[in-house]
C-alpha cells in the first residue's frame with residue numbers, strides 16, 4: 001500500500017476584515033470554513049487600534065514597505081473585525097486555499113476573495129487604499145502560533161467534538 005502522508009491537526013487565525021462586516025458577508029464566509037470541516041474553537045469581535053494593528057502586522061512594514069503598512073493599518077481600523085481560531089487537518093494551508101490569493105483579481109473563482117472581492121494591487125496603488133480582500137489568514141505555522149496567542153488567551157479557546165470528527169474521520 002502506498003505511504004499516506006500524515007495529516008496534522010492545526011489551529012490557524014482568521015480575521016474577517018472591516019469590509020467583510022460592512023458588506024454583510026461574515027456568515028457566508030464562515031459557512032465556507034464550516035463546509036470544509038474546519039472547527040471554530042475561538043471567536044471574538046474587536047475594533048483594532050493603532051498599537052494592536054502594529055502587533056498583528058508586526059512584519060508587514062519590513063516586508064512590503066511603509067506605504068502598504070500605513071494603508072493597511074488605516075483600513076483595518078475602519079471598523080470592527082471578527083477573529084476566529086479554526087482547527088482541523090492541515091488547517092493553515094486549507095484556510096489559505098479557501099481564501100485565495102492576497103490580490104482578489106488574481107484569486108481563483110471558488111475562493112472567498114475570487115468570488116466576493118474585486119480589487120487589484122494596481123487599483124490599490126492608484127486609490128492609495130489597502131487591498132480590500134475581506135479576510136486575513138495566518139500564512140504558516142509560526143505565524144499561526146504567534147497570531148493565535150496574540151488574539152486569544154488559552155481559556156478563550158474551546159475543546160469540543162464536531163459531528164465530522166465523530167462520524168466522518
Ligand SMILES: Nc1ncnc2c1ncn2[C@@H]1O[C@@H]2COP(=O)(O)O[C@H]2[C@H]1O
Nearest residue numbers: 068072121124129130131133135136137
Ligand atoms: N500592494 C498592496 N497595496 C495595498 N495593500 C496591500 C498590498 N499588499 C498587501 N496589502 C494588504 O496588506 C495585508 C497583509 O496581509 P493580509 O493577508 O491581511 O492582506 C493584505 C492586504 O490587505
